[in-house]
Amino acid sequence: MKNIFKIAFRNLFRYKRRTLMTSLLIVFGVVLVIIFSGVSVSFKSMMIGSITDSMLGHLQIHKRGYVSSIDNLPLHLNIDEKGIMQLGKIFEKHKDKIEAHSYRIKLGAMLSNFIETTNIRLTAVQPQMENATCPRLTERIIGGVADPTKFVERGKIIIPENLAKGLKLKAGDEVVLVANNKDGSVNGLSMTVSNVIEGLLGPSGRDGFIHIDDAKTLLRIYGNEINEVAIRLKNPNQLDEVNELLAGELSQIKNRQNNPVFELHTWADLSPFATIATIVDLLIITVKIVLIAIVLISILNVMMMSVYERVSEIGTISAIGTLPSKVLLLFMAEGFSLGIISTIIGNIIGVLALFVINILKIHFSFGRMKDILLETSIAPSELISVSLIVIIIAVFSSLQPALKASKMQPVDALRHV
Amino acid sequence: MFLARLRHVSKNYQMGEVSVQALKDIELEIEKQSFVSFIGPSGSGKTTLLNLIGCLDKPSSGEIFVNGTLVNTFSNKEAARFRGQHIGFIFQNFNLLPVLTVYENVEYPLIMVQNIPAVQRKDRIMHYLEAVGIVDQKDKYPSQLSGGQKQRVAVARALVTDPKLVLADEPTANLDHVSAFKIIELMRQMQRDFKTTFIFSTHDPKIVKEAEIIYTLEDGKIVDKEVVAA
Numbered sequence: 001m002k003n004i005f006k007i008a009f010r011n012l013f014r015y016k017r018r019t020l021m022t023s024l025l026i027v028f029g030v031v032l033v034i035i036f037s038g039v040s041v042s043f044k045s046m047m048i049g050s051i052t053d054s055m056l057g058h059l060q061i062h063k064r065g066y067v068s069s070i071d072n073l074p075l076h077l078n079i080d081e082k083g084i085m086q087l088g089k090i091f092e093k094h095k096d097k098i099e100a101h102s103y104r105i106k107l108g109a110m111l112s113n114f115i116e117t118t119n120i121r122l123t124a125v126q127p128q129m130e131n132a133t134c135p136r137l138t139e140r141i142i143g144g145v146a147d148p149t150k151f152v153e154r155g156k157i158i159i160p161e162n163l164a165k166g167l168k169l170k171a172g173d174e175v176v177l178v179a180n181n182k183d184g185s186v187n188g189l190s191m192t193v194s195n196v197i198e199g200l201l202g203p204s205g206r207d208g209f210i211h212i213d214d215a216k217t218l219l220r221i222y223g224n225e226i227n228e229v230a231i232r233l234k235n236p237n238q239l240d241e242v243n244e245l246l247a248g249e250l251s252q253i254k255n256r257q258n259n260p261v262f263e264l265h266t267w268a269d270l271s272p273f274a275t276i277a278t279i280v281d282l283l284i285i286t287v288k289i290v291l292i293a294i295v296l297i298s299i300l301n302v303m304m305m306s307v308y309e310r311v312s313e314i315g316t317i318s319a320i321g322t323l324p325s326k327v328l329l330l331f332m333a334e335g336f337s338l339g340i341i342s343t344i345i346g347n348i349i350g351v352l353a354l355f356v357i358n359i360l361k362i363h364f365s366f367g368r369m370k371d372i373l374l375e376t377s378i379a380p381s382e383l384i385s386v387s388l389i390v391i392i393i394a395v396f397s398s399l400q401p402a403l404k405a406s407k408m409q410p411v412d413a414l415r416h417v
Numbered sequence: 418m419f420l421a422r423l424r425h426v427s428k429n430y431q432m433g434e435v436s437v438q439a440l441k442d443i444e445l446e447i448e449k450q451s452f453v454s455f456i457g458p459s460g461s462g463k464t465t466l467l468n469l470i471g472c473l474d475k476p477s478s479g480e481i482f483v484n485g486t487l488v489n490t491f492s493n494k495e496a497a498r499f500r501g502q503h504i505g506f507i508f509q510n511f512n513l514l515p516v517l518t519v520y521e522n523v524e525y526p527l528i529m530v531q532n533i534p535a536v537q538r539k540d541r542i543m544h545y546l547e548a549v550g551i552v553d554q555k556d557k558y559p560s561q562l563s564g565g566q567k568q569r570v571a572v573a574r575a576l577v578t579d580p581k582l583v584l585a586d587e588p589t590a591n592l593d594h595v596s597a598f599k600i601i602e603l604m605r606q607m608q609r610d611f612k613t614t615f616i617f618s619t620h621d622p623k624i625v626k627e628a629e630i631i632y633t634l635e636d637g638k639i640v641d642k643e644v645v646a647a
Contacts, residue, residue, distance in 0.1 A: 003528045003529065004529075007514075007516060007517070010516035010517070011516055014515070014516055312510075312512065313512070313514065315512075316506075316508065316512040316514070317514070317525075317529070318497060319471070319473055319500065319506050320500065320501065320505070320506055320525075320526050320530060320574070320575075321497050321498065321500045321501020321502070321504075321526060321530035321531075321578075322497065322501070322529050322530055323494060323497050323498065323501075324493060324494060324497065325494075326529055409473075409474075409493075410473050411468050411473040411474040414473070414508070414512075
């Protein structure tokens with residue numbers, strides 16, 4: 001095999017310009033895939049991290065039927081004390097996988113600054129649990145907070161930026177919240193604005209925050225009741241595994257009608273960004289298909305030319321006793337060599353390009369998110385998969401010309417001028 | 418006794434709608450260690466006859482025995498294997514591999530055809546390079562050699578596998594007269610030194626006289642056999 005590759009390499013460099021052009025084309029394709037993958041996967045991870053770490057958590061548990069009515073923020077689908085205890089046992093059982101969880105009450109209310117009134121969506125939380133589950137939530141609070149574990153206190157309200165601008169509210173201003181209770185009655189509560197929070201893409205991205213005890217007071221909830229549990233995992237890559245695990249456990253908890261009490265959703269089920277993430281994945285696949293086409297066409301073209309130019313040579317080596325299988329190997333080795341050289345060079349240039357992008361510290365905006373730092377990275381597995389694509393396609397595209405060469409009758413090939 | 422034997426061998430080619438009979442009912446026996454020449458005008462069937470003996474082509478009818486083996490029923494793979502073991506070739510256009518040096522061209526059949534281990538290869542290659550007088554050029558590429566030098570390399574490559582038979586199709590056609598005679602003399606020397614049978618074709622009446630046995634072909638038939646006095 002060493003000699004086959006020696007001959008293959010020398011034949012590749014026989015026509016330096018042609019080999020260089022073909023190789024450059026493949027290198028370009030590889031670099032394109034690496035840069036695109038590096039930028040888009042990093043962007044996607046960053047966005048997903050932002051959504052899960054500052055808003056949704058990795059998983060959420062609700063009373064069955066809640067999510068389909070989530071826009072109405074229903075209060076009749078609350079998880080009671082018994083349900084909370086059942087969930088607590090499950091979280092304790094899987095504490096090796098679950099880093100934190102947060103109990104929430106989501107409600108709709110009317111917000112008044114005594115001049116104007118508007119509706120507001122609120123998430124009522126226990127700040128310490130919420131900070132453990134969504135550690136980047138407090139990064140959205142304008143001006144920051146002294147102690148993230150106490151980011152919202154009793155009697156305080158954090159209002160979303162859009163409402164703060166609309167009602168001309170700032171920290172220290174007094175407001176009134178009025179909300180419908182479960183039984184249809186109405187209750188009100190005076191609050192002081194403690195902070196303003198920036199919005200984020202997706203549902204709950206424009207929610208305000210109050211303390212969970214204030215929500216119970218406002219809604220006249222006596223006892224322990226919540227309507228949402230957010231879960232943070234120790235390893236986000238185990239999302240599917242933990243989702244399946246918890247789904248299995250939760251399906252065992254049934255009501256008198258023998259129906260499951262709870263429903264479980266991943267962040268992707270709850271966020272429209274999941275669609276964007278899927279589109280990003282599809283775009284990466286599309287770019288890889290373009291790479292396949294580049295490699296296939298360029299190597300097929302070069303190998304067909306190579307076989308045609310060397311018909312007489314093929315006749316000679318066949319005549320002196322080279323078996324058809326070795327003739328096949330000789331030509332396939334050329335295609336393989338071209339593929340592997342190009343992929344190595346492409347990987348080096350692609351990784352260097354990502355490195356340069358990181359050094360340049362490029363900033364960009366996405367929707368309401370301003371001044372985001374573009375940080376790229378690429379997993380070694382992605383480099384391996386790109387390399388394998390190039391090599392496999394290079395070998396595959398050499399196959400037809402190599403077969404043609406191996407099947408040539410030496411007497412016909414020798415006559416070729 | 419006989420290295421090659423042809424019995425009632427004919428070869429037809431289809432050229433469009435016309436069928437051309439290149440060889441007609443050839444009866445031929447080549448003795449071992451002989452130095453044989455085929456002569457005839459273009460289209461007489463010399464190359465066709467060499468191709469059939471060399472297992473590069475199959476007859477339309479008849480039988481061909483080379484070194485006691487019936488060769489006209491070989492598959493492509495079997496024919497390639499047989500050629501690699503028993504037959505060496507020298508071509509009119511030298512047909513050296515341009516990406517390999519002189520040494521590597523001669524080494525090629527030992528690696529790619531006979532799979533000889535590296536330890537044994539070097540001595541054998543140097544032996545034949547010295548025999549043909551080209552050892553000083555062993556690191557040069559074919560593009561750096563003259564026509565006569567290239568043909569010497571081709572002779573060494575043909576002999577390095579220790580074949581019983583070497584076939585040369587117009588080996589001197591692209592050489593000047595002086596070089597041509599030198600090559601024929603070299604082949605004669607190789608025949609004596611290595612006891613190899615040589616068959617070469619030519620249309621040069623001066624070159625053909627160097628052979629021991631001359632077969633004259635005309636219109637696909639052997640019209641004359643001449644045994645040249647030693």
